[in-house]
Amino acid sequence: MSTNISKEKRERLVQKINAIKTYISSAVQDENTAQLLTYISDIEKDIKGKKYGLVFEEHREGIDELLENNLPVLTEDTDLFIDNGEQMNFLIEGDNLASLKLLEKTHKGRIDLIYIDPPYNTGHEFIYDDECVGSEDSYKHSKWISFMAKRLEIARNLLSDNGVIFISIDDNEQSNLKLLCDSIFDNNNFVGTIIHQRAKGGGQAKHIVKGHDYIHIFAKRIGNLTLSRRKEIEITSKMKEINGHFYIKNDDVIRKTFGKYDKTMDRRCFYEELLQYKGEKKKKEVDQKIATGEYFLEERNGMPVICEYLPVEGARAKLYSIIKVLSEEGKKELSDLGITIFDYPKPLSLIEQLCDTNNNKNCTILDFFAGSGTTGHAVMKLNAEDGGSRKFILCTNNENNICRDVTYERIKRVIAKEDYKASLKYFKVDYLPISDKLYYEYADELLLHIRELVELENGINFNGNAEIAIVLTEKELDDFTQNTPETCKTIYVGHDVLPTEEQEKIFAKRKIKVNVIPEYYYRDLEG
Numbered sequence: 001m002s003t004n005i006s007k008e009k010r011e012r013l014v015q016k017i018n019a020i021k022t023y024i025s026s027a028v029q030d031e032n033t034a035q036l037l038t039y040i041s042d043i044e045k046d047i048k049g050k051k052y053g054l055v056f057e058e059h060r061e062g063i064d065e066l067l068e069n070n071l072p073v074l075t076e077d078t079d080l081f082i083d084n085g086e087q088m089n090f091l092i093e094g095d096n097l098a099s100l101k102l103l104e105k106t107h108k109g110r111i112d113l114i115y116i117d118p119p120y121n122t123g124h125e126f127i128y129d130d131e132c133v134g135s136e137d138s139y140k141h142s143k144w145i146s147f148m149a150k151r152l153e154i155a156r157n158l159l160s161d162n163g164v165i166f167i168s169i170d171d172n173e174q175s176n177l178k179l180l181c182d183s184i185f186d187n188n189n190f191v192g193t194i195i196h197q198r199a200k201g202g203g204q205a206k207h208i209v210k211g212h213d214y215i216h217i218f219a220k221r222i223g224n225l226t227l228s229r230r231k232e233i234e235i236t237s238k239m240k241e242i243n244g245h246f247y248i249k250n251d252d253v254i255r256k257t258f259g260k261y262d263k264t265m266d267r268r269c270f271y272e273e274l275l276q277y278k279g280e281k282k283k284k285e286v287d288q289k290i291a292t293g294e295y296f297l298e299e300r301n302g303m304p305v306i307c308e309y310l311p312v313e314g315a316r317a318k319l320y321s322i323i324k325v326l327s328e329e330g331k332k333e334l335s336d337l338g339i340t341i342f343d344y345p346k347p348l349s350l351i352e353q354l355c356d357t358n359n360n361k362n363c364t365i366l367d368f369f370a371g372s373g374t375t376g377h378a379v380m381k382l383n384a385e386d387g388g389s390r391k392f393i394l395c396t397n398n399e400n401n402i403c404r405d406v407t408y409e410r411i412k413r414v415i416a417k418e419d420y421k422a423s424l425k426y427f428k429v430d431y432l433p434i435s436d437k438l439y440y441e442y443a444d445e446l447l448l449h450i451r452e453l454v455e456l457e458n459g460i461n462f463n464g465n466a467e468i469a470i471v472l473t474e475k476e477l478d479d480f481t482q483n484t485p486e487t488c489k490t491i492y493v494g495h496d497v498l499p500t501e502e503q504e505k506i507f508a509k510r511k512i513k514v515n516v517i518p519e520y521y522y523r524d525l526e527g
Helices: 005-027 031-048 062-069 094-107 139-160 174-189 253-258 271-278 278-293 327-335 348-355 374-388 398-420 437-449 450-458 473-483 501-509
Strands: 069-076 089-093 110-115 159-169 190-197 212-219 240-242 245-249 296-298 303-311 322-324 364-367 391-397 424-432 468-471 489-495 512-514
Touching: 005 031, 005 069, 062 069, 062 159, 069 364, 069 437, 069 450, 089 374, 089 398, 094 364, 094 391, 110 139, 110 348, 159 190, 174 190, 174 212, 245 296, 253 271, 278 296, 278 489, 296 489, 303 364, 327 348, 327 374, 327 473, 348 374, 374 391, 374 398, 391 398, 398 424, 424 437, 424 450, 450 468, 468 473, 473 501, 489 501
Parallel strands: 089 391, 089 424, 110 159, 110 364, 190 322, 364 391, 468 489, 489 512
Antiparallel strands: 069 424, 159 212, 190 212, 240 245, 245 303, 296 303
């Protein structure tokens, strides 16, 4: 039996602490002794705490203090609104920690897939509190982990129960990121790590050509997760063609229908032999599937053989742990749109593959390190290919005007170039001072930013839209009911705005759906 030396050391420390506590308890009790006992209890609690996991020096960012004294709000740059019908997507400019806190109000448990490509902490690109964390910084790893931990904890809250997160990283922090995610998402929800082969060269490498990155994958609840990839299949003469659609034979029909191969069974799947082996119950199941066309009987050597054909369109397969997509493709894709001021954009095909893995054409996808906007581009491309209605939310700061000049510009240009049926709202994070203020002192100003949250949560646009309306005060409600547009179908009403009986009759007569805006949008900091 192994001996836990660390546990023995902790137990000896706890014994010493208890001796000190006993001594202090026997002394004359006053404010000082009470305070000392509190200190000792805190130390004991820390010693007894969890001892396996990532150990790092927790650091505080400037954004932490900003969020303590200010409430983040959203404002829209209406001049940048892209109205192209279909899905409403969102681009949020600002510190992504503030953006994530706002998304906790609108999308908690509602994000199906997250992809992020955070700074890799290579010593020249990770900006922490307006300063680049260099390779010589003795706390460079702790600063990076502190930075990521706060954002990933919120990311977990945003994921739906069948949601999944993909995180790109390289050798500098991949091991720390794995341990951090084990703690936040639970190591039991670790799906696996994909190797992204991004380069072929490397003639200048000293020892090893590092031509790959990693993509760590974690589920919200792994038991609910199903991942797959589109299967590329070449049309051949061996396939069946039915009504203009091609079908491929499923070689796993034996295992699916009859269980694992048995040495006593003929592996050619002869109908009579297998049914005799499995019995009458199985015969009824197989006959029913033959009747519905799910199974076919084909003649082979004069005997009927059970076959199953699957449609080639939409055929899926398991994910593979290595993806080969060269990074130079990403730079060319951006350059083809006339954008040349961004280094190392992720290749479109890589992100498209990841966004398609949950096989959900109606999902919401988040990228809070949006960079050049590859994720938004990939989502629109997927929708155009398979008729999906996926939606994206992108978050990025505006360092060097990246959000306005790169992320937004890419989405705008690709929509125009490909005629994608997608719309985009451009929001900016602003801050409302609340330090030393009571709720009623800033409530009116906060009210001015509620409509953006309603639009974000519901994927809608109030501007110039006669089919929907929003009222946040009793006066606005009175004005609306006196001049209700004939085309209005839905109205969003503040939680503390109570329609009169007469107003409710107007809504019912006009068949207007009433949605109450959640109280937590603007009262979570009250008091």
